[in-house]
Amino acid sequence: LAGCAGWAGTEGRVSEAEKRFFAQNELVFARVDFTDLEVARRLVVSFEAVSARYGEGYLLLELSLQDFARLRERERELGLRVSLDTALSEQQSRRLRGFEEGALAEALRDFPCYRTLEETFAAARRIVAEHPALAAWADIGDSWRRGFAPRFARSGHDLRVLELTNRAVAGPKPRLFITSALHARELATAELATRFAEHLVGAYGTDPEVTWLLDHHEVHLLLQANPDGRELAEAGILWRKNVNLLACPLSRARRGVDLNRNFAFEWGTAGSSAEWCSDTYRGPAPASEPETRAIQDYLRRSFPDVRGPALADAAPADAWGLYLDLH
Ligand SMILES: [Zn+2]
Incomplete structure (x- = not known):
């Protein structure tokens, strides 16, 4: 079934569609569902997770294509499921472009209760x-x-x-x-x-x-x-x-x-x-x-x-x- 269902069924490899997504977005975030809490804790330290939802069983990591591929290869061994978070990646890449074009924030985006x-x-x-x-x-x-x-x-x-x-x-x-x-x-x-x-x-x-x-x-x-x-x-x-x-x-x-x-x-x-x-x-x-x-x-x-x-x-x-x- 490889290739028939988008990212699914890649069996430890990165699909062509995923590689394209990395090429099109400057910042790419992956959702890593885990089964072993110890593995999850090690990943948080190694990759500096942007979010660690230990209770819900997943992490959000910002990854290069190389690191994404490396984790994908070890999915089965480590009890992980590694998938792209396309919405977050596209939002972050869009915001980065906006920043580079000079759009300085007036209030703290997403967290207006904290001071700038x-x-x-x-x-x-x-x-x-x-x-x-x-x-x-x-x-x-x-x-x-x-x-x-x-x-x-x-x-x-x-x-x-x-x-x-x-x-x-x-x-x-x-x-x-x-x-x-x-x-x-x-x-x-x-x-x-x-x-x-x-x-x-x-x-x-x-x-x-x-x-x-x-x-x-x-x-x-x-x-x-x-x-x-x-x-x-x-x-x-x-x-x-x-x-x-x-x-x-x-x-x-x-x-x-x-x-x-x-x-x-x-x-x-x-x-x-x-x-x-x-x-x-x-x-x-x-x-x-x-x-x-x-x-x-x-x-x-x-x-x-x-x-x-x-x-x-x-x-x-x-x-x-x-x-x-x-x-
Ligand atoms: Zn810190």
């Missing part, structure tokens, strides 16, 4: 204006487009940290540093960090716990760690990496570096890809991306390095400070 990049920055500036004794808004570096893009492609953003503490109480104080939205499509993380900041300054002076926190600690928030990528995500594109145009330059759907695989610590180990069109591309060198370097430098300024030399050495019990990266 510009609304997040406005919220931070408002916090500083209304609570000058508690808040500052520091520039710690550049996005790739701001500082590193070729001149014709330059635009981009500063990376800014919202610094909260009662400066009337002298330090030194231990610091909590939070980064959010490093992966562009993880929209909720920036909103969570922004609301946390608003809660802290709003409750200062009335809530004793919050007052103690800001009197005797510093809370620093990099609310938008990947602002270039976030612009694509706000247009409703399931974007993950930064927007480095020189990584995978021939595909506007797949370019960029996975900032969360680009940190110098343990760079190049399992879970990251050396293929520059991959969604988990680690970049050409440790900390090659300006966003990564800005975060690393800020961490080094924020926290003394007191760990031992071995990989699994714990920090000493009197180490102070805390870093959280929200995903």
